[in-house]
Amino acid sequence: MSSAMLELILEATLDTLYMVALSGAVSALIGIPLGVLLYVTRPGQILAQPFAQRVLAIVTNIGRSIPFIILMVAIIPFTRLIVGSSIGTNAAVVPLIIAAIPFVARLVEGALNEIPPGLIEAAQAMGATPYQIITKVLLPEAKGGILNGLTITVVTLVSYSAMAGAVGGGGLGDLGIRYGYNRFDPLIMLITVAILVIMVQGFQSLGDHLVRKADHK
Amino acid sequence: MIKLEGVSKTYGAGPTAVHALKNIDLDVPQGAIHGVIGLSGAGKSTLIRCVNLLERPTSGRVIVDGQDLTRQDAEALRQSRHQLGMIFQHFNLLASRTVFDNVALPLELMGVSKSDIRERVEPLLDLTGLTDKARQYPAQLSGGQKQRVAIARALASRPKVLLCDEATSALDPQTTASILELLQDINRKLGLTILLITHEMEVVKSICHRVGLISDGELVEEADVGDFFTAPATRLGRDFLNAFLELEPPQALVERLEETAGPHTHPVVRLAFSGATVATPLISRLARDSGVDVSILQAKVESIQGRTLGLMIAELIGSPDTTSRALTQLEAHDINVEVLGHVQRDA
Numbered sequence: 001m002s003s004a005m006l007e008l009i010l011e012a013t014l015d016t017l018y019m020v021a022l023s024g025a026v027s028a029l030i031g032i033p034l035g036v037l038l039y040v041t042r043p044g045q046i047l048a049q050p051f052a053q054r055v056l057a058i059v060t061n062i063g064r065s066i067p068f069i070i071l072m073v074a075i076i077p078f079t080r081l082i083v084g085s086s087i088g089t090n091a092a093v094v095p096l097i098i099a100a101i102p103f104v105a106r107l108v109e110g111a112l113n114e115i116p117p118g119l120i121e122a123a124q125a126m127g128a129t130p131y132q133i134i135t136k137v138l139l140p141e142a143k144g145g146i147l148n149g150l151t152i153t154v155v156t157l158v159s160y161s162a163m164a165g166a167v168g169g170g171g172l173g174d175l176g177i178r179y180g181y182n183r184f185d186p187l188i189m190l191i192t193v194a195i196l197v198i199m200v201q202g203f204q205s206l207g208d209h210l211v212r213k214a215d216h217k
Numbered sequence: 218m219i220k221l222e223g224v225s226k227t228y229g230a231g232p233t234a235v236h237a238l239k240n241i242d243l244d245v246p247q248g249a250i251h252g253v254i255g256l257s258g259a260g261k262s263t264l265i266r267c268v269n270l271l272e273r274p275t276s277g278r279v280i281v282d283g284q285d286l287t288r289q290d291a292e293a294l295r296q297s298r299h300q301l302g303m304i305f306q307h308f309n310l311l312a313s314r315t316v317f318d319n320v321a322l323p324l325e326l327m328g329v330s331k332s333d334i335r336e337r338v339e340p341l342l343d344l345t346g347l348t349d350k351a352r353q354y355p356a357q358l359s360g361g362q363k364q365r366v367a368i369a370r371a372l373a374s375r376p377k378v379l380l381c382d383e384a385t386s387a388l389d390p391q392t393t394a395s396i397l398e399l400l401q402d403i404n405r406k407l408g409l410t411i412l413l414i415t416h417e418m419e420v421v422k423s424i425c426h427r428v429g430l431i432s433d434g435e436l437v438e439e440a441d442v443g444d445f446f447t448a449p450a451t452r453l454g455r456d457f458l459n460a461f462l463e464l465e466p467p468q469a470l471v472e473r474l475e476e477t478a479g480p481h482t483h484p485v486v487r488l489a490f491s492g493a494t495v496a497t498p499l500i501s502r503l504a505r506d507s508g509v510d511v512s513i514l515q516a517k518v519e520s521i522q523g524r525t526l527g528l529m530i531a532e533l534i535g536s537p538d539t540t541s542r543a544l545t546q547l548e549a550h551d552i553n554v555e556v557l558g559h560v561q562r563d564a
Contacts (some may be wrong), residue, residue, distance in 0.1 A: 122309035125269055126323040126374065127298035136325065140313040216354040217312050 008175065009188075011213070014194055015089050016171035019161040020199075023093050027100035031153075032146065034060070034101065035108025036134055046120065046130045048076045063102035068160050071095050072167055096160055111129030111145025113197055144215040151207025155200050162196060169174050172196055218379060219245040219268060226263050226434075237263040238274070239434040245304050245427075247377075250404055250411040252425035252442075254418065254457065260434040261414040265382050268412060269301045270294060282377055299327060300370030302409075306383035308363040310355040317342070317351040323374045329377060341369040345399065345522075361392035368399060372407070379403070381413035385420055397423045418461035422521050423448065430454050443524045445548040447489045448553040455555075463494030464515055466530050476557030482559035483540055485514075488529045489553040499550065500531075507543040509535035532560065 038060065040046050041053040046165045066074070072095040076086045079094040115138060123137045139146070162173025180189025221243040228235040237260045245251040255261045266272040268279060270286050279286045320341055320437045324334045342348045343363040354368060355363055364384060366536050371379055381400070384391040391484055403409050408546055415421065421428045428445050430438040430453060438451045449455045466474075466485060474485060490499070500511050515530040533540045547554050 098228045116307070116309070118305055118307055118309040119311060121271060122303070122305065123300070123322075123326075125271060125298060125303040125380075126370075127295040128324055129295065132326050136322065137311065141311055143313060214313070217356050 004196055005188070008179075008194070009191060012170065012172045012175040012192070013199075016158065016161050016173070016196075016199070019089050019092055019096060019164065019169070019171055020027035020154060020157045023096035023100055023157055023161070024095045024150070026093075027104050027153065027157075030097075030109050030149055031101045031104025034105035035137065035146075036112065038105055038109045039112040039138070040130065040134065041171035046124070046133055060102040060105055063098070064106065066099075068095070068099050069163055069166070071099055072164060089170045092161065092167075092171070096164065098155055099160060100157060103156065104149065107149030107152060108142070108146055111142040111149055115141045115143055144211045144217075147207060147211045147214055150209070151204060154203045154207070158196060158200055158203065218247040218249075218282055219243065219251075219412055220278075220280040221264075221267070222278040222280070223280065224264075224267055224274045226260075226267060226272060227275045229537045236434050238267065241277070241436050243429065243436065245410055245412055247410055248404070248408050249427060250401070250413070250425050252421040252428045252483075253412070253414045253436075254416065254421055254428060255414075255431035255433055257416060259417070260429045261431055262382060263434075265380050265412060265414045268378075268380055269303060270415060287499045299323070299374040300376050301380060302374065302376035303379050303380040303382065304364065304371050304384045305369045306386045308355070308367045308387075310363055310366055310370075315352050315354055316347055316358070319355065319366055320369045320373055323370060323451065325486070327374060337373060338369075341372055344372075344403070345369040348380070359392070360388050361395060364388065364392075364396050365399065368396075370395055370405065372409075376409070378410045378412065381411060381415075382415065383415060385417065386415065390419075393417075393419070394423070400424060418457055420459075422519070426522065432459070442522050443491065443526070446521045446526055447491050449450070462517060462519065462528060464517060464530060466514055466529050470514065471562065473560045475560070476558060478537065478559045480537070481562045483532060483534050483562060484544070484559050485530065485532050485557045486544070486547075487555040487557055488527075488531065488547065489555075490551070491524055494527070494550055497550075499552070500529075500533055503543055503546060507535070507546055508539045509533045530557070534562075 038053065038056055041049040043050045075095055075098060079091050080086050082094055085091050119137055119141060120133060123133045128136065131163045161171050162176070165171050165175070165177055168174070172195055175181025176189055176192035179185050180192060221241050224238055224241040225236070226238040228237060241264060253261055253264060263272055267274050268281070270279065279296065282300060284297055286294060289297060311322065314322065317338055320338045321334045324337060342351055345368055347362065347365055347369060350358065350362060355366065358366065385396050388396060396419060400411060404411055413420065425442050426432060426441050428440060429436050430451065432453050438449065438454050440450070445454065446458060449458050470485065475482065478484065501507065502512070504511050512532040512534060513529060514532065517528050519526045519528065533543050535543065544554055
C-alpha cells in the first residue's frame, strides 16, 4: 500500500473522529437539558407543564423518526446557512447534531426515569428548589445512565458519520465508498471497516469504564 | 408544635372521588413523640405528607411552630421545610453520594458554607454512630445504617420537628429496636417533636407518648399510650391491641362463646390493670371475697412507657349472682373489664 493511501486513511480516520467528537459534544450539550426538560415538565413532576411537555415529546419523536440519510439531504439549506457549504466534514456535523439531539434527549429522559421518585420527594421535603433538585439530585443520580446513553449516542454517531460520507462528508465512510466500493478495492474497504470496528469498541469500553466509575449501586 | 385543623384530602372529584383524609384535627405539643397507627390504606401516609405539604390538603390548616404552612408561598414553604425533617420507609438516600455528602445535602441546599457543613455534619455522624462510615456509599450499608444516615440527614437543618413515615417498617425487629432507641435519644437530647406513622404497635409501645388511630381517613381514637394499651376505646383499637399482645381466648373457647348470658352460663372476661393494681394479689382476693372460681386462660404483663400493664383473659365460674358481684368488685378496683362473651357451664 502506498504512503499516499496511508495518509488518506489517516486523514479519513481523523475526519471521522472530528465529526463524532464535535457532533457528540454539541448534541450532549443540547440533548441533556432537553431530556431533563422532557422529564421535569411531565404531569405530576417538579415543573409540570403537561401541554408543553406533550408538544416537546412529539417534536422529539418526529426528530427521531426521520431516517438520517433523508434528514441529511432535507436540511441542506439549513446546513449551508450555518457552515456556508453543504459538503465537507463541517457540513456533515450539522445533520449529525440534529439527528443526535432527540436521541440523547430520550436516553437522558430514560435514565432519569430510573431514579426512585422517593429521592425527589426527600429533596422537596428538605426545601430544595426545582433547580436544586435537577442539579443536586436528578443529574448526579442519573449520571451512570446518562453516560451510558452518551456512549450509545457516540457509537451511533460513528455509523451515522460513515453515512455522511455518501454526500461528500468526508471521513471513513466516504473513503470506504469512494475507494472500496466505487473503485472496487476490497483492501481499503476492509481497512475502513476494521478501523470503524476498533473505534466503536474503544468508545464502548471507555463509556463502560466511565459508567462503572459513576455507579455506586 | 404541629397543629392540623380540619384537614381533608380528596383525590379526584365526583362519584369516583377518594376521600383520603376526612376532617383531621391533631395537636402535637413541643417535645412529644406522637404516633399515628392504622392499617394500610387508612390514610396514614397522606396524613404525614400533609404536614410538610408534600401533599397539599384539599381543605383545612397545617400549623407548624405557629406558622400556617397552607398559606405560605413556594419560597416561604421551602424555608419552613427546613424546620421539618423527614425520614422514609425506604430511606431515600442518594446512591451517588457518600454518607457524609448525603447528610450534608440539606445544608448545601440552604447555602451553608463548606467549612460550616463539616462542622455540622460530623457531630450528626457521631450522634447516629456513623463516623466510621462517612466515606462509604449507601449501597455498602445495611438497612439500619441507611436509616441512621437518613436520620442524620433529617437533623442537619436543625429542624424542630421530625416526621417519620413508616421509618422502621422495612427493618428487622432488632434493627427496629435500635432505630427507635435512637429516635427516643434524639427526642430527649434535642427536644425534637416527633410525629410518626406506623402500622406496628411495637413502635407505638416503645417510644410514643400519645397515639392516634386512623381508619378510613378518620382519626377515630386518640389517647395517651398507657391508656390506649389498657383500654382502647374503639373496636379497631382493641383489634390492634389484641393482635399485638396475642391475647386472644383459645379457639375452642371462642367457638363456644355466646353473646348473651343465659341461666347456665358464666362470663369470659378480658381484664386490664395498670399501675399499683398489678402488684396486688387480685385474683385470689376476688375468689375469696366474691366466691367465684377464676380460671385463667391467658395472662401477660407488659411494660409500656414506664407503666406496668397486666392483661388477662379469664372465666369467672359461679352463679349469676356471684359472677356479677365479682365484676362489680373488679371495676371498683380500677380494673378495665371487657366481657368477651358467655359460655355454657359444663360444656
